[in-house]
Structures are given as structure tokens and as C-alpha cells.
Amino acid sequence: MNTDGTNDTNYIRDSSPDEEKAIWDLLESVCDPEVPVLSVIDLGIVRKIETGPIPGSVSVTLTPTYSGCPAMEVISRDIYRVLQHAGHKDIQIRTVLSPAWTTDWISDKGKDKLKAFGIAPPLPGQQVCHTRLFHEEEAIPCPRCNSYDTRMISRFGSTPCKALYQCKACQEPFDYFKCH
Numbered sequence: 001m002n003t004d005g006t007n008d009t010n011y012i013r014d015s016s017p018d019e020e021k022a023i024w025d026l027l028e029s030v031c032d033p034e035v036p037v038l039s040v041i042d043l044g045i046v047r048k049i050e051t052g053p054i055p056g057s058v059s060v061t062l063t064p065t066y067s068g069c070p071a072m073e074v075i076s077r078d079i080y081r082v083l084q085h086a087g088h089k090d091i092q093i094r095t096v097l098s099p100a101w102t103t104d105w106i107s108d109k110g111k112d113k114l115k116a117f118g119i120a121p122p123l124p125g126q127q128v129c130h131t132r133l134f135h136e137e138e139a140i141p142c143p144r145c146n147s148y149d150t151r152m153i154s155r156f157g158s159t160p161c162k163a164l165y166q167c168k169a170c171q172e173p174f175d176y177f178k179c180h
Contacts, residue, residue: 023049023058026082033074034159035177037117040075044105047096057090058083063101065161066180103179115143120165120176140176142167152176 027046032038040046040062048061060079064072076093083091103122106114111121120143139148147169157164157175166173 019051020049023051023060023083023086026086027060027079030075030078030082032071033078034071034161035114035117035119037113037119038106038110040079042107042110042113044107044110045075045101054090056088057092058088059092059094061094061096063096063099063105065101067097103177106177114177118143118174119162120174122177122179140165142170142172143174144172145170 024041024046027049028039028041030040032040032043035043043065045062045064046060047063048059050059050061051057060083062072062075062079072095076095079093080091106122114121120140123138123140140150140152141148142150142165145167147167149168150165151168152163153166153173154164156162161178161180162175163178164173165176
């Protein structure tokens with residue numbers, strides 16, 4: 001019993017792992033507007049989900065792919081709408097910049113989706129590891145024919161996080177999701 005005579009025990013609860021998993025599953029339906037083949041879960045920008053203590057309350061913590069990413073406003077709005085549609089009433093979307101997002105956070109499923117969509121996924125690690133070689137281009141495999149005989153056309157592709165390449169084997173241009 002509260003000091004004012006009300007009883008709020010109906011509103012205080014612990015969050016359940018099942019409830020949080022259900023929210024993670026819901027967010028699989030929220031796509032990145034710049035790379036719509038990826039969900040925000042595939043992209044790895046959802047860092048934490050917390051529920052409670054009031055039923056219907058949820059907090060989602062996001063890390064943008066880079067600070068100032070123009071897609072974050074749309075992503076936050078889409079997450080809010082999906083959660084609201086699922087019955088959540090107290091929704092908080094938080095953005096954190098530290099630790100900084102890295103392409104290592106893209107799921108393996110997400111990397112497979114990128115390749116199937118025609119975007120070369122980020123390589124698992126920096127391939128050029130000696131400082132005197134930094135001016136050299138990395139060999140990026142073509143997502144269509146898997147040839148490493150490719151060339152960079154532009155350091156920036158359809159979005160700032162991608163570079164534009166062309167495959168010399170099949171002659172097709174393609175985006176490469178740059179490592180960072």
C-alpha cells in the first residue's frame with residue numbers, strides 16, 4: 001500500500017526473457033530504409049531491449065551506423081510504430097554512440113542477405129594490414145559471380161556507408177558495404 005492509500009502492485013513486475021525475445025522478434029520486421037533487405041536486427045544497431053516495470057513499457061537502445069546517420073529518424077519511428085501496434089504504450093527509443101557501431105555487428109544472416117541482394121558484404125577484417133599498402137585497393141568479391149577481379153569506381157556508393165565497384169569478369173556494377 002502506498003502512502004496515499006493506493007495499491008500499485010498490479011503495475012510493478014519483472015520483465016520476462018520471453019517478453020524481451022518477442023520484442024527482438026518484432027524488430028526483425030523493421031527494415032533499414034537505406035538497405036531494405038536488412039532488418040535493424042540483421043544490421044546490429046539494436047543494442048539493448050528492456051521491458052517493465054509497468055506493463056506495456058519498453059526501452060530500445062540503438063547505435064547508428066555512424067553519427068548523424070539520416071536513416072535513424074525513420075528507423076526510430078518505424079520501431080515505435082511496430083511496438084505501438086503490438087500493444088506497447090510506454091515506448092522509449094534511445095540512441096547511444098559508444099561503443100561505435102562496426103560492420104562486425106552485422107549478423108551472418110544479414111551478410112548473406114546483402115550478397116543475395118547484390119551488395120558485397122563487408123569483409124571479415126581489414127585485408128590491407130601493412131601501412132605502406134594502404135593506398136592499394138582491397139580485392140572485393142563480386143556478389144553476383146564471386147570474382148575478385150573487381151575495381152573501385154567511387155569511394156561512395158548509393159549511401160555513405162557503401163563504395164561503388166565494378167566486376168571486370170561479369171561487367172556488373174555493385175555496392176560494397178564498407179568495413180568500419
